[in-house]
Amino acid sequence: MTIKTKPISVKQAQTQANLVIHAIELPSAKVELCAFPELQAETIVVTEQHSVLSLGLSRLLEQAEGRYTSFKAPRFRRFGTLNFRPADIPFEVRVSQGKYHTIRCRFNTKTLQDLGITTSELDEAQLEACFDIHAPRIEDAMMRLADEVANQSSDSATLISALLTTIAVDLSRYIHDAKHRELPHRGGLAPRHLRLVFARLDQIGAPPSVAEMAALCGLSRYHFMRAFKESIGESPSNYAQKILMARARALIASSERPLGEIAQELGYTSNAAFSAAFRRHCGRSPRAWRACLR
Numbered sequence: 001m002t003i004k005t006k007p008i009s010v011k012q013a014q015t016q017a018n019l020v021i022h023a024i025e026l027p028s029a030k031v032e033l034c035a036f037p038e039l040q041a042e043t044i045v046v047t048e049q050h051s052v053l054s055l056g057l058s059r060l061l062e063q064a065e066g067r068y069t070s071f072k073a074p075r076f077r078r079f080g081t082l083n084f085r086p087a088d089i090p091f092e093v094r095v096s097q098g099k100y101h102t103i104r105c106r107f108n109t110k111t112l113q114d115l116g117i118t119t120s121e122l123d124e125a126q127l128e129a130c131f132d133i134h135a136p137r138i139e140d141a142m143m144r145l146a147d148e149v150a151n152q153s154s155d156s157a158t159l160i161s162a163l164l165t166t167i168a169v170d171l172s173r174y175i176h177d178a179k180h181r182e183l184p185h186r187g188g189l190a191p192r193h194l195r196l197v198f199a200r201l202d203q204i205g206a207p208p209s210v211a212e213m214a215a216l217c218g219l220s221r222y223h224f225m226r227a228f229k230e231s232i233g234e235s236p237s238n239y240a241q242k243i244l245m246a247r248a249r250a251l252i253a254s255s256e257r258p259l260g261e262i263a264q265e266l267g268y269t270s271n272a273a274f275s276a277a278f279r280r281h282c283g284r285s286p287r288a289w290r291a292c293l294r
Contacts, residue, residue: 019034019035019036019037020032020033020034021033021034021035021150022149022150022152023149024149024152024156024157024160026157026160026161026164027108027111028107028108028111028161028164028165028168029105029106029107029108029111029164029168030050030105030106031103031104031105031106031145031149031160031164032103032104032106032149033057033101033102033103033146033149033150034101034102034103034104035101036100036101036102039095041095041096042094042095043092043093043094043095044092044093045069045090045091045092045093046085046090046091046092046093047088047089047090047091048085048086048087048088048089049087049088050087050106050107050108050109051084051085051086051087051106051107051109051112051117051119052084052085052087052104052105052106052107053082053083053084053104053105053107053138053142053167053171054082054083054084054085054102054103054104054105055081055082055102055103055104055139055142055143055146056081056082056100056101056102056246056250057100057101057102057103057146057249057250057253064078064079064093064094064095064096065077065078065079065093065094065095066079066085066091066092066093066094066131067091067092068089068090068091068092068124068127069090069091069092070089070090071124076092076094077128077131077132078131078132079131079132080131080132080133080134081139081246082132082133082134082135082138082139082142083130083131083132083133084130084133084171084175085130086119086122086127086130087109087119088119088120089119089120089122089127100250100253101253103142103145103146103149105142105145105164105167107168111164111168112168112172115168115169115171115172116172116176117171117172117175122175123179125178125179126175126176126178126179128178129174129175129178130175130178133174134232135170135171135174135233136232136233136234136238136239136242137166137170137233138167138170138171138174139242141163141166141167141170142167143281143282143283144163144283145160145163145164145167147282147283147284147292148160148163150292151292188227188230188231189217189224189227189228189230189231193216193217193219193227194231196216196217197213197216197217197228197236200212200213200216201239201240201243202243204247204265205265205266205267206244206266206267207240207241207243207244207267208240210224210225210236210237213228213236213240224236241277241281242281244266244267245277245278245281245282247266248262248266248274248278248286249282249289251265251266252286252289252290253289253290259271259274259275259286259287262274262286263275274286
């Protein structure tokens with residue numbers, strides 16, 4: 001007989017130790033690889049005790065949004081795959097029912113303060129930017145962190161410490177730059193164009209071509225490629241591939257579907273092509289990735 005577990009609340013998910021699959025604690029931060037069971041749909045006010053940087057390793061909930069109630073005109077913002085929740089700042093979170101996997105870094109206050117991040121002094125633009133972080137360098141380092149935490153060896157602490165330093169420095173730069181992110185950026189895509197592209201990349205199926213993304217913005221292919229790289233820091237094709245691999249990780253982690261079926265859904269013509277692409281991006285095969293999340 002299969003026992004159906006009852007969905008847990010967001011607050012329970014924050015504190016239940018058995019949700020952590022692998023972890024390591026260092027002076028700068030505690031790193032946790034987590035598997036969250038079914039969450040119940042709810043809207044609550046949450047205050048993090050530590051500043052938390054999270055990268056979703058599987059598809060997030062159908063709806064996960066937040067807002068800082070101290071803003072004059074608060075509006076809910078969708079949490080992106082990579083997001084940062086500063087300590088001691090109450091925010092309202094709204095989630096739909098669902099489950100997911102994530103790698104998260106709980107930074108010590110001093111670690112961030114040494115880099116000039118004092119959470120109580122962050123302005124509205126900086127806090128808004130933390131809901132959905134588009135920073136390839138941080139995401140890449142978080143992916144390496146997830147792999148190292150899941151497969152620890154005698155020298156893992158040294159590598160994880162170095163990765164945490166890299167992540168913290170890049171996060172500090174991202175947050176400081178957020179003060180000016182809403183201003184017109186010479187050569188970059190307008191915010192409305194970025195929203196159109198991100199919405200298309202979020203759709204299920206094979207990723208759009210560069211020509212399709214350019215057409216969405218009403219730009220030439222050359223102008224779009226140059227502006228996209230100026231805004232995001234990498235080419236649109238590379239970024240689309242990262243989104244595709246994030247979707248692959250989600251499908252692998254959240255179900256027992258055959259890998260060939262997942263490859264076909266993502267637009268790959270063969271299992272071998274899918275496995276090779278996944279290994280290049282994630283550092284291990286789809287089968288090994290699924291195993292490390294169990």
